[in-house]
Amino acid sequence: MAENESQEKIKEDTQKLLTKWKNKRGALIMALHDIQGLFGYVPWEAMEVTAKEMGVPMARIYAVLTFYNYFKLKAPGKVIISVCDGTACHIKGAQGLLDAFYNCLGLKDGQTTEDGLFHLQVVRCLGCCGLAPVIVVNGKTYGKNTPADVQKIIAEWREKMAETQGV
Amino acid sequence: MEEMITLTIDSKEVKVPKGTSVLDAAKMIQVEIPTLCYHPDLHPSAACGICIVKINGKMLRSCCTPAEEGMEVITRDPDIIEARRTVLKLTLSKHPNECLTCQKNEMCELQSLAGKFGIRANAFDNITPTPFEMPKDASTKCIVLDPRKCILCGRCVEVCQHIQNVWALSILDRSVKTHIAPAGDSRLADSPCIKCGQCTAHCPTGALVEYDDSERVWSMLQEKDNYCVVQIAPAVRVSMGEAFGYEPGTVTTGKIYAALRKMGFKAIFDTNFGADVTIMEEGSEFVERFVNGNGVLPMITSCCPAWVDFMEKFYPDMIPHFSTCKSPHAIVGALTKTYYAEKIGVEPSKIKVISIMPCTAKKFEILRSKEMFASGFQDVDVSLTTREICRMIKQAGIDFVNLQEERADSPLGEYTGAATVFGFTGGVMEAALRTVHYLVTGQEMNKEDLEVKPILGVEKGIKEMTLNLAGKEVRICVAHGTGNVETVMKRLQEAKEKGEEPPYHFIEVMACNGGCIGGGGQPLGVTDEIRKARMAGLMSDDEFSEFRCSHQNPSIKKLYEEFLGKPLSEKSHHLLHTSYQPIPLYKR
Ligand code: SF4
Ligand code: SF4
Ligand code: SF4
Ligand code: FES
Ligand code: FES
Numbered sequence: 001m002a003e004n005e006s007q008e009k010i011k012e013d014t015q016k017l018l019t020k021w022k023n024k025r026g027a028l029i030m031a032l033h034d035i036q037g038l039f040g041y042v043p044w045e046a047m048e049v050t051a052k053e054m055g056v057p058m059a060r061i062y063a064v065l066t067f068y069n070y071f072k073l074k075a076p077g078k079v080i081i082s083v084c085d086g087t088a089c090h091i092k093g094a095q096g097l098l099d100a101f102y103n104c105l106g107l108k109d110g111q112t113t114e115d116g117l118f119h120l121q122v123v124r125c126l127g128c129c130g131l132a133p134v135i136v137v138n139g140k141t142y143g144k145n146t147p148a149d150v151q152k153i154i155a156e157w158r159e160k161m162a163e164t165q166g167v
Numbered sequence: 168m169e170e171m172i173t174l175t176i177d178s179k180e181v182k183v184p185k186g187t188s189v190l191d192a193a194k195m196i197q198v199e200i201p202t203l204c205y206h207p208d209l210h211p212s213a214a215c216g217i218c219i220v221k222i223n224g225k226m227l228r229s230c231c232t233p234a235e236e237g238m239e240v241i242t243r244d245p246d247i248i249e250a251r252r253t254v255l256k257l258t259l260s261k262h263p264n265e266c267l268t269c270q271k272n273e274m275c276e277l278q279s280l281a282g283k284f285g286i287r288a289n290a291f292d293n294i295t296p297t298p299f300e301m302p303k304d305a306s307t308k309c310i311v312l313d314p315r316k317c318i319l320c321g322r323c324v325e326v327c328q329h330i331q332n333v334w335a336l337s338i339l340d341r342s343v344k345t346h347i348a349p350a351g352d353s354r355l356a357d358s359p360c361i362k363c364g365q366c367t368a369h370c371p372t373g374a375l376v377e378y379d380d381s382e383r384v385w386s387m388l389q390e391k392d393n394y395c396v397v398q399i400a401p402a403v404r405v406s407m408g409e410a411f412g413y414e415p416g417t418v419t420t421g422k423i424y425a426a427l428r429k430m431g432f433k434a435i436f437d438t439n440f441g442a443d444v445t446i447m448e449e450g451s452e453f454v455e456r457f458v459n460g461n462g463v464l465p466m467i468t469s470c471c472p473a474w475v476d477f478m479e480k481f482y483p484d485m486i487p488h489f490s491t492c493k494s495p496h497a498i499v500g501a502l503t504k505t506y507y508a509e510k511i512g513v514e515p516s517k518i519k520v521i522s523i524m525p526c527t528a529k530k531f532e533i534l535r536s537k538e539m540f541a542s543g544f545q546d547v548d549v550s551l552t553t554r555e556i557c558r559m560i561k562q563a564g565i566d567f568v569n570l571q572e573e574r575a576d577s578p579l580g581e582y583t584g585a586a587t588v589f590g591f592t593g594g595v596m597e598a599a600l601r602t603v604h605y606l607v608t609g610q611e612m613n614k615e616d617l618e619v620k621p622i623l624g625v626e627k628g629i630k631e632m633t634l635n636l637a638g639k640e641v642r643i644c645v646a647h648g649t650g651n652v653e654t655v656m657k658r659l660q661e662a663k664e665k666g667e668e669p670p671y672h673f674i675e676v677m678a679c680n681g682g683c684i685g686g687g688g689q690p691l692g693v694t695d696e697i698r699k700a701r702m703a704g705l706m707s708d709d710e711f712s713e714f715r716c717s718h719q720n721p722s723i724k725k726l727y728e729e730f731l732g733k734p735l736s737e738k739s740h741h742l743l744h745t746s747y748q749p750i751p752l753y754k755r
Contacts, residue, residue: 044755058350058753062350063350066340
């Protein structure tokens with residue numbers, strides 16, 4: 001049931017988004033780009049709506065999507081990054097970590113990367129001030145971080161996701 | 168006057184019409200250039216590079232290079248041969264060495280080129296990346312796609328997308344992962360594929376072939392209790408000879424009957440008998456709709472299962488327009504297990520009906536709906552393509568050429584000229600009109616009018632004409648190749664939107680180019696020349712028939728007297744008619 005609902009939602013949202021591209025020639029790639037921006041990937045239901053609305057066979061849409069590495073066909077596993085900005089972490093340099101995330105991923109509090117892979121949130125004290133400044137990624141705790149560690153953490157999770165999700 | 172161009176090929180001057188490719192220009196002076204991705208039916212994809220020649224000193228692909236005034240072409244020198252060998256070696260280095268067990272063995276274009284070029288060892292063992300492994304897709308039970316044997320020539324994609332307008336297949340991914348598959352890597356059975364088999368008729372290798380049911384038929388023939396009955400489609404009689412060295416279009420009906428009898432079939436029937444029944448039913452249905460106003464117009468023919476599949480997927484709103492009449496082989500199946508079974512006193516459960524078809528989609532049709540079990544059993548047990556039966560005859564060691572001609576068995580073996588023309592585009596319409604004319608006017612058509620010229624022929628994809636029937640205009644349209652359907656449907660739609668009368672009353676569609684004579688299960692290597700020759704063969708079969716209209720067939724008259732009553736009777740409806748349902752393009 002829940003799945004049907006989300007499929008319907010995807011169809012509706014795609015329909016809305018496509019009004020912008022519908023009657024433009026050669027707009028397929030840009031439309032698919034927008035769809036990925038919205039969902040973080042290009043869902044099958046969105047492809048079907050695009051095929052219908054833009055009068056392009058699925059075979060061509062799928063050929064385009066698989067030709068460019070940029071497009072994702074599966075919902076990427078979200079990597080939720082929590083950066084603590086509680087007092088202890090704040091003093092120990094949480095802001096430097098947040099700056100590093102912004103530089104590497106372009107993310108501020110509450111934002112998700114365009115491919116849907118990383119989500120950043122700023123949290124209050126996580127109860128392990130001894131390890132400040134603290135980052136928690138999908139439940140795994142990293143302590144005593146420096147801005148340089150941020151890069152390593154991102155690389156580590158990228159690799160992990162590529163392995164398990166094929167994205 | 169066409170503009171002509173003069174060029175030199177291997178020091179020989181040749182004049183060709185403007186727009187001719189260098190490859191075709193060479194063919195005109197009997198200079199052979201090897202090809203692999205090129206096919207005369209299709210737009211050149213220029214994917215393989217084996218057709219390379221030197222033009223004014225530059226290496227170019229001849230299949231996609233237009234001839235130009237004053238061009239100097241060299242088609243063979245040691246450099247060119249070396250380049251061609253390299254193309255072949257690279258292709259072979261990614262190809263499984265499975266010729267011995269491959270369904271295309273002896274029929275494969277890659278294999279024969281490798282033989283011709285004397286490639287004896289895999290030269291690129293070490294540098295080739297592991298080929299992209301993908302499982303076989305036999306999900307349709309009509310065609311089989313084995314991506315490992317695919318050389319990415321693009322022919323199947325071209326035919327599926329641009330000739331058939333189905334878009335089941337496309338080229339997916341890139342670099343070493345490039346492969347042919349339906350969108351989403353769906354199974355073909357879950358894709359828009361209509362099983363027309365045109366991809367298998369155009370694939371140069373064993374990557375796309377017909378689903379082989381011949382072993383099942385051999386075991387049916389072995390089983391002592393079985394009463395095996397066989398029937399051959401109209402278009403098979405003019406193509407089968409090709410596998411045994413005859414010119415395309417040679418009518419070998421009598422030898423085919425003889426060969427089938429030697430293989431052990433107990434009764435040899437002819438799908439043409441079923442075609443005559445189809446005309447009785449479909450013709451009456453048209454008269455009901457056209458004269459008596461019972462049912463919507465235009466009426467559309469339904470004897471091509473790939474076309475039916477296409478309509479159910481792409482134009483489900485057209486369902487009420489379809490004739491409900493089954494296709495000829497399904498009719499012969501249903502009548503064999505009822506009418507004939509009663510006549511000879513054999514338990515229908517013991518009867519196995521095998522149909523020999525030019526078609527891969529027929530394999531799907533025999534299972535497509537509950538109406539295909541109208542006799543209480545599966546009406547047609549197995550449908551074989553022309554290619555499969557030719558292999559079986561060779562396996563049996565039958566000397567086809569020297570066979571004495573034989574006759575089919577009675578009563579489901581007698582047919583008229585109207586039935587035999589079912590095999591090519593325009594033929595079903597023509598056959599129907601002969602009988603419709605009789606049903607409406609009570610008079611036979613004049614002999615000179617029997618061949619409705621404007622709707623015959625393979626050149627034009629859409630053919631139209633208006634016919635006068637007892638003072639009323641009948642507007643007719645004939646299309647072949649599902650790629651031509653969209654235009655016809657648009658015309659219908661536009662008229663509807665404008666509130667006008669439909670532009671046609673009666674439409675015939677056959678999914679394959681040229682109709683069944685160019686069917687997806689026919690002997691390979693088809694070109695328009697061959698299609699025309701096969702069509703001419705069927706037309707002569709018609710011309711020399713004793714009866715040329717379905718309603719004149721004495722066995723058909725008897726069938727209605729003894730068994731069915733009259734066309735569109737309750738019994739006819741139960742045994743000879745079917746229904747249609749919308750089908751989604753993709754199943755996930
Ligand atoms: S059988 Fe016909 S529709 Fe199916 S993949 Fe082949 S060409 Fe396309
Ligand atoms: S499946 Fe056959 S026709 Fe299609 S690309 Fe591969 S080799 Fe060519
Ligand atoms: S045109 Fe004939 S051979 Fe082709 S799919 Fe239709 S019935 Fe089969
Ligand atoms: S304030 Fe950072 S862990 Fe408590
Ligand atoms: S035949 Fe010309 S490029 Fe393949």
